[in-house]
Amino acid sequence: MSRIRPLSGFPELLPSQRVVEQYVLDRLRTTFELHGFANIETRAVEPMAQLARKGEIDKEIYVLRRLSADPASADGDDLGLHFDLTVPFARYVLENAGHLAFPFRRYQIQKVWRGERPQEGRYREFTQADIDIVGENVLAAHHDVEVPLVMLEALEALHAAVGLPPVLMRVNNRQLAEGFYRGLDIEDTGAVLQRVDKLEKIGPEAVVETLGEIGLTGERAAKVVDLARIRTDDESFVDQVRSLGVQHELLDQGLELLSAVVAAARQSVPGRLVADLSIARGLDYYTGTVYETQLVGYESMGSISSGGRYDSLASDGKQTYPGVGISLGVSRMLVPLLAKGRLVASRSVPTAVLVAVTDESTRDDADAVARSLRARGIPTEVAPKADKFGKQIRHADRRGIPYVWFGGADGEVKDIRSGDQVAATASSWEPPAEDRTVRVTGSWA
Amino acid sequence: MSRIRPLSGFPELLPSQRVVEQYVLDRLRTTFELHGFANIETRAVEPMAQLARKGEIDKEIYVLRRLSADPASADGDDLGLHFDLTVPFARYVLENAGHLAFPFRRYQIQKVWRGERPQEGRYREFTQADIDIVGENVLAAHHDVEVPLVMLEALEALHAAVGLPPVLMRVNNRQLAEGFYRGLDIEDTGAVLQRVDKLEKIGPEAVVETLGEIGLTGERAAKVVDLARIRTDDESFVDQVRSLGVQHELLDQGLELLSAVVAAARQSVPGRLVADLSIARGLDYYTGTVYETQLVGYESMGSISSGGRYDSLASDGKQTYPGVGISLGVSRMLVPLLAKGRLVASRSVPTAVLVAVTDESTRDDADAVARSLRARGIPTEVAPKADKFGKQIRHADRRGIPYVWFGGADGEVKDIRSGDQVAATASSWEPPAEDRTVRVTGSWA
Numbered sequence: 001m002s003r004i005r006p007l008s009g010f011p012e013l014l015p016s017q018r019v020v021e022q023y024v025l026d027r028l029r030t031t032f033e034l035h036g037f038a039n040i041e042t043r044a045v046e047p048m049a050q051l052a053r054k055g056e057i058d059k060e061i062y063v064l065r066r067l068s069a070d071p072a073s074a075d076g077d078d079l080g081l082h083f084d085l086t087v088p089f090a091r092y093v094l095e096n097a098g099h100l101a102f103p104f105r106r107y108q109i110q111k112v113w114r115g116e117r118p119q120e121g122r123y124r125e126f127t128q129a130d131i132d133i134v135g136e137n138v139l140a141a142h143h144d145v146e147v148p149l150v151m152l153e154a155l156e157a158l159h160a161a162v163g164l165p166p167v168l169m170r171v172n173n174r175q176l177a178e179g180f181y182r183g184l185d186i187e188d189t190g191a192v193l194q195r196v197d198k199l200e201k202i203g204p205e206a207v208v209e210t211l212g213e214i215g216l217t218g219e220r221a222a223k224v225v226d227l228a229r230i231r232t233d234d235e236s237f238v239d240q241v242r243s244l245g246v247q248h249e250l251l252d253q254g255l256e257l258l259s260a261v262v263a264a265a266r267q268s269v270p271g272r273l274v275a276d277l278s279i280a281r282g283l284d285y286y287t288g289t290v291y292e293t294q295l296v297g298y299e300s301m302g303s304i305s306s307g308g309r310y311d312s313l314a315s316d317g318k319q320t321y322p323g324v325g326i327s328l329g330v331s332r333m334l335v336p337l338l339a340k341g342r343l344v345a346s347r348s349v350p351t352a353v354l355v356a357v358t359d360e361s362t363r364d365d366a367d368a369v370a371r372s373l374r375a376r377g378i379p380t381e382v383a384p385k386a387d388k389f390g391k392q393i394r395h396a397d398r399r400g401i402p403y404v405w406f407g408g409a410d411g412e413v414k415d416i417r418s419g420d421q422v423a424a425t426a427s428s429w430e431p432p433a434e435d436r437t438v439r440v441t442g443s444w445a
Numbered sequence: 446m447s448r449i450r451p452l453s454g455f456p457e458l459l460p461s462q463r464v465v466e467q468y469v470l471d472r473l474r475t476t477f478e479l480h481g482f483a484n485i486e487t488r489a490v491e492p493m494a495q496l497a498r499k500g501e502i503d504k505e506i507y508v509l510r511r512l513s514a515d516p517a518s519a520d521g522d523d524l525g526l527h528f529d530l531t532v533p534f535a536r537y538v539l540e541n542a543g544h545l546a547f548p549f550r551r552y553q554i555q556k557v558w559r560g561e562r563p564q565e566g567r568y569r570e571f572t573q574a575d576i577d578i579v580g581e582n583v584l585a586a587h588h589d590v591e592v593p594l595v596m597l598e599a600l601e602a603l604h605a606a607v608g609l610p611p612v613l614m615r616v617n618n619r620q621l622a623e624g625f626y627r628g629l630d631i632e633d634t635g636a637v638l639q640r641v642d643k644l645e646k647i648g649p650e651a652v653v654e655t656l657g658e659i660g661l662t663g664e665r666a667a668k669v670v671d672l673a674r675i676r677t678d679d680e681s682f683v684d685q686v687r688s689l690g691v692q693h694e695l696l697d698q699g700l701e702l703l704s705a706v707v708a709a710a711r712q713s714v715p716g717r718l719v720a721d722l723s724i725a726r727g728l729d730y731y732t733g734t735v736y737e738t739q740l741v742g743y744e745s746m747g748s749i750s751s752g753g754r755y756d757s758l759a760s761d762g763k764q765t766y767p768g769v770g771i772s773l774g775v776s777r778m779l780v781p782l783l784a785k786g787r788l789v790a791s792r793s794v795p796t797a798v799l800v801a802v803t804d805e806s807t808r809d810d811a812d813a814v815a816r817s818l819r820a821r822g823i824p825t826e827v828a829p830k831a832d833k834f835g836k837q838i839r840h841a842d843r844r845g846i847p848y849v850w851f852g853g854a855d856g857e858v859k860d861i862r863s864g865d866q867v868a869a870t871a872s873s874w875e876p877p878a879e880d881r882t883v884r885v886t887g888s889w890a
Binding site: 005006007010011012013014015018019022033034035036037038039040041042043044045047060061062063064065066067068069079080081092095096099100101103105106111113115125135140142143264268348349350351363371374377378379380381384385395398399 | 450451452455456457458459460463464467478479480481482483484485486487488489490492505506507508509510511512513514524525526537540541544545546548550551556558560570580585587588713793794795796808812816819822823824825826829830840843844
């Protein structure tokens with residue numbers, strides 16, 4: 001066998017790390033389902049014609065070829081691996097529109113692939129968890145408020161359960177900026193947005209300079225930068241924008257919607273969301289509210305959860321499907337935390353009880369004890385070998401299994417952490433609830 | 446947007462079908478974890494050098510290429526999508542052997558890809574659920590008994606819960622056949638096995654004929670076919686084999702091990718497992734017990750769950766890793782049953798309660814009711830629009846949501862199936878347990 005080495009950009013987890021990931025995914029699922037999001041999975045591949053529509057990303061696509069395909073004849077398929085869950089979801093909506101009830105609320109937790117040069121925090125294969133609400137021709141503005149709150153509630157549940165650092169979601173609205181720019185008689189609003197997006201990286205003076213390059217100078221450039229520097233955790237941003245003295249109908253709409261988001265978040269997840277008028281989000285398809293999210297204390301990770309409103313996620317020529325969605329970069333968030341040992345599982349296996357085997361002739365008795373425990377939902381395995389008991393206890397210890405059972409149905413059970421050993425009956429003994437399943441805890445010292 | 450069409454060989458499910466798949470996957474996970482199997486996921490790709498080792502399958506590999514890669518320079522990676530979960534697992538064991546405790550019990554539920562020509566029941570992308578136990582240098586024979594019982598228990602749980610048809614697992618042992626052939630002084634036992642494998646398809650006379658082609662004739666050929674025709678649901682196959690009068694040490698070992706499997710299955714899952722001495726399983730790496738499984742009444746699906754013992758799953762030159770495993774073809778089993786409507790979900794969304802909105806000015810009150818219900822784990826969504834109540838009820842009905850809430854925290858809740866409407870308080874009302882989450886039921890008329 002050729003030499004085995006990890007592939008850069010394709011993170012894999014050890015069993016005890018996977019326990020943590022599974023726990024996080026289960027929690028996300030619970031929150032999403034509590035809010036009525038239905039799960040779907042889409043195939044890993046899309047026709048290249050679909051994938052290549054998003055110009056800015058097409059260099060990162062993995063293209064597929066059947067090994068046995070005749071290179072001279074096009075195989076007809078021409079498929080690539082999806083690089084996000086939005087493009088496949090848009091295609092799924094169009095393909096199944098007749099079978100879906102709109103507004104359609106879905107969550108989707110899958111791997112995506114990007115064939116980019118690996119670097120710190122960038123992966124070639126990673127897991128995303130997306131929620132979106134998509135309407136048929138129309139989608140009410142209150143969903144722009146709802147979607148970020150659901151994601152914040154999911155992250156807050158993890159914060160409460162395992163001490164995942166709190167998050168800060170920064171929200172803006174493209175209509176707000178668009179209206180403000182138009183109120184300043186700026187025509188190429190996209191070019192301005194692109195430059196303002198660099199504010200955090202290069203600072204206000206440098207942004208003013210780059211605005212000058214496209215002919216925007218003086219008071220107008222200053223107001224553009226002043227707008228982008230507004231950041232409040234309540235609705236006071238509205239007054240700050242108003243004080244800049246710019247008027248436009250789109251600006252009014254944007255202010256109203258962003259206020260609604262901030263007000264709702266203050267009520268249900270206080271301290272976790274701010275209006276930040278510097279947030280632009282690069283992707284063309286966003287048309288209204290935009291979100292991005294940092295893990296407090298881990299800002300260098302970049303945004304772990306981003307999204308926004310898109311007025312035309314998909315269109316088949318007759319109907320359009322506006323949507324609003326937000327995506328959580330599960331691997332982006334978890335892989336560094338797991339590598340640092342910040343989130344740990346109480347054991348590397350589901351097993352709560354190891355049934356010891358006295359000698360191979362009594363393995364059947366041990367199997368019967370295990371069946372009896374499993375029948376009441378207690379994860380149990382039987383020792384693989386009738387070794388000396390000390391060795392069987394070490395077998396449990398190495399895996400973090402808390403209990404070892406000795407003897408038959410009326411036997412004894414030892415808590416190998418405390419050493420306590422008590423008489424027990426297989427048909428009725430119960431481990432404490434906290435030992436029944438693997439626990440995940442945070443270590444944020 | 447270019448025309449949308451399903452891709453042949455890449456099955457996708459509607460939300461209500463995905464509910465069923467998710468339910469089945471959850472049940473499998475529960476059973477596997479009850480037996481102490483730890484979950485892992487491996488990356489979707491392996492180096493082609495790893496994948497291409499399995500000669501018989503290499504035409505079906507999807508090879509990856511980065512769209513932006515310079516075609517003139519090898520990108521260095523040369524990756525393909527995995528076509529099963531065994532090859533990646535073997536690589537994972539070698540790569541992480543220092544961090545794993547052996548015997549290592551793992552389950553793995555992931556998609557795999559095969560670039561073959563699609564045909565009935567064959568997919569290019571499908572989900573498999575594998576369990577394996579792998580040892581370091583040695584793995585006790587009792588795991589050959591354990592592994593099929595765990596998979597049978599998982600399938601039996603689905604049979605009991607949703608009426609999934611019962612299964613019949615057919616088990617053989619390669620040592621048994623190998624010993625029998627050697628006892629008949631046959632040298633090329635592989636060539637014989639290959640021909641015997643066709644018994645079910647072409648019948649005993651035709652097998653005798655093809656055995657003649659490799660010089661095996663008369664009584665010896667007759668005994669080979671007689672052996673393969675033995676099939677019993679208890680240990681009586683041993684006497685039937687003995688009556689053929691062939692002696693060999695390997696035969697004795699094989700008989701003993703196969704007896705143990707049959708005896709254990711008769712005790713824990715009676716009627717679900719038979720010794721069937723015609724089973725060969727094509728793959729080279731099996732060295733002992735082999736399993737395959739049919740869904741009773743759906744035999745044309747082929748084997749939904751197969752596996753066996755391999756004495757060297759992986760080796761790094763110093764250590765070898767023998768294993769025994771079995772794989773369930775989740776898509777192979779479920780996709781046809783879903784297409785036929787045999788397994789159905791009680792609703793297409795997780796939502797148990799839709800909170801109606803009287804007018805948009807009271808949406809906050811509806812949101813508060815929803816929060817209150819969700820706080821007690823009741824999946825709830827708020828009506829997207831303050832339509833007439835009849836329309837809001839239809840919104841729930843189309844999705845199968847059983848309850849609609851009217852008014853504020855002290856309001857009324859209607860069971861839209863019966864029409865019953867009662868006063869209810871959001872902080873204390875509970876739906877019946879069977880309505881809380883989506884139910885999956887079988888329809889096997």
